[in-house]
Amino acid sequence: MLRLTTQRQVILEELNKVKTHPTANELYDMVRKRLPRIGLGTVYRNLELMAENGMILKIEVGGSQKRFDATTDSHYHIRCSQCGKVEDIDVPVITDLVKEASATSSYQIIGHHIEFTGICSECQKLLAESASHH
Amino acid sequence: MLRLTTQRQVILEELNKVKTHPTANELYDMVRKRLPRIGLGTVYRNLELMAENGMILKIEVGGSQKRFDATTDSHYHIRCSQCGKVEDIDVPVITDLVKEASATSSYQIIGHHIEFTGICSECQKLLAESASHH
DNA sequence: TTAAATAAGATAATTATTCTCATAATATTA
DNA sequence: TAATATTATGAGAATAATTATCTTATTTAA
Known part of the structure; x- marks a missing residue:
């Protein structure tokens, strides 16, 4: 232990x-x-x-x-492409995916993870500002 | 260019x-x-x-x-947890996901990627062998 | 209450990647 | 086409993230 x-x-x-x-x-x-x-x-x-x-x-x-x-239970993440920050995202876990993948793959599927990419609100503001100065 | x-x-x-x-x-x-x-x-x-x-x-x-x-068009990957190899997996791209994520997140969503984890056929064989020797 | 096991802190080593810079290849211009 | 500017290469140094080593400290068990 x-x-x-x-x-x-x-x-x-x-x-x-x-x-x-x-x-x-x-x-x-x-x-x-x-x-x-x-x-x-x-x-x-x-x-x-x-x-x-x-x-x-x-x-x-x-x-x-x-x-x-x-948090150890299954959930997905989103990463800010500007600052690299990673947070949880509230999208329901697709339980069928592993089954679906198993059907087409020779791999013994263990699990899956979805990573979204986006721009966080802080970085959106920063970008808007720097754009307004031309 | x-x-x-x-x-x-x-x-x-x-x-x-x-x-x-x-x-x-x-x-x-x-x-x-x-x-x-x-x-x-x-x-x-x-x-x-x-x-x-x-x-x-x-x-x-x-x-x-x-x-x-x-290959540059959108598709998903699977990684072998044993040898680390990464290959394409033939699971249709879920185009709605970005829309769905946008609804619940403050991020400006750009895209997503799904990574499956599994054991490739070569590593499955290796594991089966080493298991048979006790 | 001492011996054995486990963990911490300090630092060295390793791994993956990026940077620098002198030389070489290619493209542009006079 | 020769001279010049641009871009790319190869070699090696530098950096960043992580892991390993090793001595000392702390905790557990006999």
Whole structure:
């Protein structure tokens, strides 16, 4: 069983606080405010362990960094093409998809994930502003 | 307009030859058999440029490496959880999804991508073998 | 209450990718 | 067509993200 150390507890709590899905480094910055001596390696190690143990979700979407999600039940994500932020999106999970895919593929299908791409409201504003200055 | 140099032509041809979607490094190995003096940087640079020009597709799925696809029209992918290989999957594109997502999200939705996860037939065999040895 | 196991923090190593820059190939112009 | 400007290449350095190593600290179990 995975021991719930102070570090792990704080990482988990900080992850639960946000609705965006932070990268290991973002989480490190958040956690460091409460545990200033924690190492970046500890954050990486524990995020990985907690994901393996099904306590959190590791989401691998576009962009060069892995992101983490405190919600483990199946849902989809949207990523801002401007700032890279990733959030949940409220589109019902299509349960039939795996069945449908199994019919046409030689793979033994395990699951699926949908990643939407878009522009978040903050970036929409920024873009509108910079457009108005010509 | 993007000049069609020998290097670019060979990269494109090699990418067209395979149905899996190779990483830059895999493509480098393939291309190097025909152009032994080509640099890895050239492969990266040109894949990026060709993706920007819509000649190929850069696919950012799970796993730590970007992958490239000679087919540019919208379609979905499946990734083997064992070997990491990525291939096309023959599931019809759900055109309504973007509309549906727009209704519930503050994002300005641009598009979507579905990534299936599964075990490819080669890895299924390997797993069955290793299981039979207990 | 000491031995064994597990975890943390510091830092080195690795991996994937991007950048820089001198040279080479190609295109444009006088 | 030679001179010049433009663009691309190859080699290697630099960077970013992540993982591995290793010593010390903390926790658990005998």
